[in-house]
Amino acid sequence: MANVISYSVIDYVVGSITLLIPVIIGTWYAVKDAHNATRDEYLLGGRQMSILPVALSTFITFVSAITLIGIPAETFYFGGIIFSAFIGNALSHVIGYCTVVPLIHPLQLTSVYEYLKLRYQSETVRLISTVIGMLTNLLYQSLVLLSPALALQACVGFPLWVSIALIGAIGTVYTAIGGFKSVIWTDVFQTIIVFVGMFAIIIKACVEVGGLGELWRLSSEGGRVNMDKFSPDPRTRHTQWSLIIGFIFMKFSHHFDQASVQRISSLRSLRASKIMFLLSAPLHIVYGAINVLVGLATYAYYSYHNCDPYEAGLISNRNQLAPYFVLHALTDVPGMAGLFMGALCCGSLSSLSSGINAMAANTVQDILRQQLRNLEEGTITLITKLLVVAYGTLAIGLAYLAHSMDGPVTQLSASVFGALGSPILAIILLGASVPWANKYGALAGAAASLTFNLWMSLGRVFHGTPAKPLPSVSTRNCSVLLLDPAEKSDLSRSQDVLETDAFNSYNSSMWNYAMPVSTPSYPMGGRETFFLYDISYEWYTLIGCLVGIGIGLAVSFLSTLQYERKKCVITRCLTYTEPRYILPCLRNFWGMRELPTEAIGKEDSVREDENTKGNLHKDSKITPSSRHRILI
Template sequence: MTNTEYLLGGRRLRALPVTLSLFASFMSAISLLGIPTEIYSYGTMYVYCQIGQVLSYFLAMVTLVPLLYPLRVTSVYEYFQLRFQSRTVQLLGAACGVMSTLSYMTVALLSPALALETAVGVPLWLSIVLVGATGTVYTTLGGMKSVVWTDVFQSFVIFAGIFTVIGKATVDAGGLETVWRINKDTGRIIFDDFSLDPRVRHTFWNMSVAITFYWLAIHFSQTSVQRLVSTRSMQDANKVYLFTGPLVVVFVSTLCVTGLVMVAYFQQSGCDPLAAGYVKNKNQIVPYFVIHALSFLPGLSGLYVATIFSGALSTLSSGINALAANTAQDFLPWFLQHRSDAVVTAITKSLVCFFGIASTGLAYLAKDFQGPVIQVGFTAVSATNGPLLGLFLLGGLFPQANYVGAVIGFLTALVFSFWQALGTLRFGHPIPMMPMGPTDQCSVGNVSTTALTPGYNYTTVGNINSSFDFTTQISFENVQGVDLNPSGFSNRAFSMYDVSYTWAPVTGSILTVVIGLITSFIFNQFFRKASRPEAKFLFPFCRPFWYSDRDVLQTEMK
C-alpha cells in the first residue's frame, strides 16, 4: 500500500461514502449530547444555525473545491507554501491546525465518557480507553478507506438511535402537540430574537452569519479537505458538499426535536433529573433521558449509547488520520522525501497510532470538564480556525498579500482569539438557563436539596457565556429579585468579554485579513515587493478581477 492509498484512498473514493464519512466526522458525540441539552437550557434559537451551515457548504463549493482540488495537495496547509512561497506560513498553519484538531478530539472523546459515567455507570477511564483504542486500531490498520467505510456504518447507527428515541419519548410525553405546548409554556420556543447586540448568546444574526464563518473554517480544515481530495473527480468533490448539506439539516433538526421532547418528557413524568440532583452535570442529562425513555425494552437504550460512541469514534478516527497527514506532509517532508513508499507508509501508520494514544491521554487528563459541550467544542475549534480561515481568505482573495502580512496578520488574530476566549472565561457575564422541570414525582429519598421550589427562578452559578464553564451548581433566587431580561445585559456596560462565543471565528478571520493586507501593503511599498502569485492560487471568482483573460485561461487549462 502506498502512502497516497493509505491517506487518500488512492484518490478513487466515490461521493456518497465520502459524504457520509464527512457527516459522521463533524456530527459527533458533541452534537448528539450538546444540541438537545442546548434546547433544554436555552431554547430553540439554535435551530437557525442550519442557515449558516447550508451557506457554508455553498461557499465551499465555489471557493475551496475549485481552489484546492486541482492542486492535488495531501495536507491543506501545503497551500500556504505554494501561495506565499514560505515554509514559515505553512508550519504556522499546520501547527495551529494540529492544535485545533487535538482540542476538538479531546472534547469529542471526553463528553460522552463523562455523560455515560453517571447516567449509565460506565467508568470514565473505560469509556475513553475503549473508544480511543478501537478508533486507533482500525484507523492505523486500514487508513482512509477504513475510516470512510466505518463512518458510513456509524451514520446509519446514529440516525437509528435518534429516531428511536424521538418516537418513543414523544408517545410517552403525550404527542407532538403536547410537546410543543409544554415547551411554549416554559419559554423555550423562541424564533424572534433579532437583536443586534453582539453579547446576546444566540440571535438570528450570529446563528446565521457567525456560524457560516465557523463551518467554512471547518471545511478548510485537514479533516475535510483530506476527504474531498480523496474523491475521483472535482464533480464528486462538489457532490460531497451538495449531499452533506441536506443531511446535516435533517440531523440538526432531529436533535433539536429531541431536546424539545426531552423537556416535555420530564414535565410529564414530574421529575427533572438535573433539578432533582440525579445528575450533577448538564452533559449527563441526555443519556439519563434516553436510558429512562427506552427502558421498556431491555437493551434498546444501548442503541443510543452505541450512537454516542459511534459519534466519538468517527471524530477520533478522522482526526488522527488527518493529524498523521499533517505531520508527514508539513513537518517531516525533508525526512521522508527519499524513503520508499513502504517506509513512508509504516511511519505514517506509527503517527496515526501515536496521535490516537495522545488524544486518549488528553481526554483523560481533562476529566474535570463540565462545560456545555456545544459551546466548548465550538470554542476549541474557532479560537484557532478563525485565524486559519482568515489566512486562506487572505491568500485566495488578494494577490497583493505576501508572507510577511500573512505571518503578522495570523499571529495577531491568534493572540486576540485566545485573549478573548480566556478573558471571557474569567470575566464574562453569566447567561441564565431556562427554568428546569418539576421534581414532585421524584423518589423522595433521592431528591437533592436543590430540588425546585415554586415561585423561584433557576440559574447557574458561573459564566455560561464563557468559553469553558466549569461550574454547574444550581442556585435559586426569588423571581422578584431577578433580572428577567433574556439577554441578561440590560444594565451592564459593554465588554469584549461578554461578546457571544459564536462571533469568535468572525473576529479571527477579519483580523487576519485586515492586518495581513495592511502589513503586506507596507512591506511592498517600503521594503521588497513580493512577486505576484499565479492565478491558480486565487479563488476562481477572483481571478478575472486581478488577472488578464489569458492568465485565467491558462490556469483553467492546466
C-alpha cells in the same frame, strides 16, 4: 429506579456490534489494499473514492458525542433557536461549493498546509499553521473521546479508564490498519447508527408525551420554540443573525480543516467533489432538527411530569440530561440504552479516526517531508500507520488527563481551543482572496487574530456575564416519577452516587466545553463588564478573520510598496502568486487569466514538487520572475 442502571443482554449486543463492525471494516481494507502501500492510497483512498460515502463521512466527521449530548441540553434550557446554527452550517456548504472546492480540488493536495506553502512560498507560514492546526485537532480529539466515556461512567457505571481506552483503541486500530478507506466506510456505518438511534429516541419520546402535537404544545408553552430573536446586539447570546452568520464562518474553518481537504481531494473529479460537498448541506439540517427535537421531547416529558432532573439534583450538570433521559425514561424498550450509547460512541469514533488520520498526514507531508523524501512509498506508508497509532495513544492519554481538569482551567482550555480556528482561516482566506497578500501579512494577521480572540475569550471566562437559562419546570414530582417505591428509602444513597467524582468531572469537562459561553463566570467585584467580554461566542470566528485579514492586508500592502519602491493602484498591483491559488470567483475581479495547460505542465499544475523545497517544478516554464506578469 436506580441512577446507575444495568445493561440488558440486548443492550450489550447492540453496543458490541457498534464497536466491532469498524474493526472488521478496517481489517478488510488492510488485507484488500496490502499490495498497494502508497501514501495516496493510505491517506486519500487512491483519489478514487465515490461521492455518497465521502459525503456521509464529511458530515459525520464534524459530528461528535459533544453535539449529541450538548444540543438537547441547550434546547432544554435555552430553547430551540439553536437550530439556526445548523442552517448556518448548511449555507456554508453551499458557499463552499462555489469557493472552497473549486480552489482545493484542482491542486490535488494531500495536506491543507501544502496550499499555504505554495501560496505564500514560505515554510514558516506552513509550519506555524501546521502546529496550530494539529494542536487544535489533538485537543478536540481528546475531548471528543472523553464525551461517551463520561456518559458511560455516569449512567452505566463503566470505569472511566476502561471506556476511554476501549473507544480510543478501537478507533486507533481500524484507522491505522485500514487507512482512509476504512475511515470513510466506518463513517458511513456510524452515520446510519447516529440517525437510527436519534430517530428511535424521538419516536419513543413522542409516544411518552402523547404525540408530536403534545410535544410541540408543551414546548411552546414553555418558551422553548423561540425562533423570533433578531436582536442586532452582538452581546446577545443567541439570535438568528449570530447563529446563522456566525456558524457560516465557524463551519468555514472546518472546510479548510485537514480532514475536509482530504475528502475533497479523494474524489475523482472536481464535479464529484462539488456534488459531495453539496450533499452534506441537507444532512446538517436533518441532523440539527433531530437533536433539537430530542431536546424538545426531553423538555415536554419532564414538563408533563413536573420534574427537572438538574434542579432536583438528580444530575449534577445540564449536559447529562439527554443520557439521563434515554437511559432512565426510555429503558422499557429493549436495546434503547445500547442504541443511544452506540450513537455516542459512533459520533466519537468518526471524529477520532478522521482526526488522527489527518494529523498523521500533516506530520508526513508538512513536518517530516524533507526527512522522508528519499524513502520508498511503502516505508513512508508504514511510518504513517505508526504515527496514527502514536496520535491515537496521545489522544487517549489527553482524554484521561482532561478528566482531572475542573473549574476555570477547563473553561480556559475550551475558550483557547475556540480561538485557535480563526487565525488559520484568516491566513487561507487572505491568500485565496488577494493576489498581492504576502507571507509578512499572513504572519502578522495570524498573530493579531490569535491575540485578539484569546483576549476576548479569556476575558469572557473570567469577567463575562453568565448566560441565563429560560425558566425551568417544577421539581415537585421528581421523587414520584424517578424512584420506584422500593427505592425511596435509598434516596440518600442514590444522591451520593450522583455526586461522585465522575459526575463532577463530567460537569467541568462536558458542559463547559460544549457551551463555554454559558458557563457561570461571574464578573469580578460586580463591576460592569467590558463590552468585548460579553460578545457572543458565535462571533469569534468572524471577528478573528476580520482582524487577521485587515492586519494582513495592511502589512502586505506596505511591505509590497517597500519592496517595489513605488506606488501602485491596489487592483493593478503586481502579484506574487498564480491564478490557481486564488478563489475562482475572484480571478476575474483581479484581472487574472488562467495559464495554458502546456505552460504549466501537468505535474506542476496539481501539486508541489517535494524535491525543490516548494519551488515550481523544474520542467515548468513559469519562473518566479514571470509571476509578476500574470495579470492582463
